Amino acid sequence: MSACPDKALLIHGLLDGELDAVNAAACEAHLKTCEGCNAEYQRLVALRETLSAPSVAHRAPERLRANIEAMIASEATPQPQPRHGRRTAGYAATGALGALMAAGLAVFVVLPQVADNGLERQLVASHVRSLLANHLTDVATSDQHVIRPWLNGKVDVAPPVPELAPEGFPLVGGRLDYIDGRVAPAIVYRRRAHTVNLFVWPDDRRLVNGAKTVRRDGYTVVEWTAGGLRYAAVSDIDPGDLQHFKAVFEAHSPDPSH
Incomplete structure (x- = not known):
């Protein structure tokens, strides 16, 4: 038996402790009567416990550490300066300024989208609450x-x-x-x-x-x-x-x- 499609958001919210008292109580009551939703909740709980176990962590091999340290050491070695050092420095500064301007433009463009994403989460949450809280x-x-x-x-x-x-x-x-x-x-x-x-x-x-x-x-x-x-x-x-x-x-x- 599968979980109810309209309860997925609430089950994850209950698992993450993001529901208020009223919706948490309503969701817990639903889990007691719905085998599919309760099985999905228990599956998520077990998955969280498995992923948090120390045995899941993977230690990188020592060879990888040695290779990274060697790369860092080679980057730290002074490099011969080009003949036209000032011009190169000027190009580098211009490139850095361009990168900063591009980053600023990216923030300008992305922030409204992030705000709208937050609004859409709010709209879906309000829709779900209206179905659960008898309101x-x-x-x-x-x-x-x-x-x-x-x-x-x-x-x-x-x-x-x-x-x-x-x-x-x-x-x-x-x-x-x-x-x-x-x-x-x-x-x-x-x-x-x-x-x-x-x-x-x-x-x-x-x-x-x-x-x-x-x-x-x-x-x-x-x-x-x-x-x-x-x-x-x-x-x-x-x-x-x-x-x-x-x-x-x-x-x-x-x-x-x-």
Whole structure:
């Protein structure tokens, strides 16, 4: 019997001591009733113990140590200076400056991506918590005219809440969550037996390229921006289905420019 796909993230979190008290208790209770998840947890515990055993460590051969020391000694031997030493030094300095500039540019380019990766982990964690902690909705209704007034005054955005049941995504309700350092609405839809959490918050940082799709820990995150808002749909459904959800959501949402 295999482990539940939607519990993989929680099992690893429990093993690493990263869950809060509520989710840790919920995960431990699940392990007592699910043979597949309990077997996977015990397998990970045994693997950790095996890898931490002293006998697993491998000592490099003495010949390798001798070769490395010989290479270090040869590098330390003074080399004859070229005739145009100053020019060579100038080229070296220029090369070093270029390397520093390239490194700075790399940091500039990579940091936003790292930040987004952290945000996507946060989105997946919020999605999983909503399924475990019996807090999927604060207001359970399929009436879009109930959810929007309920959100009014609680958050600083007013997202569209279209009813998508004819498209295969019935509306379930809404709740308040905490995303990217602020309270944000989560609009909840269903896709057959699966849940789709749609998180919405102001588009302060301007999503690069307008939209992207990411797979993380068995879940798909589809992000896009529209009308000054940033959207992130999270679910364990097929990525193509989640892209279809994005398309029908946009098609049935009012044009923010009107």
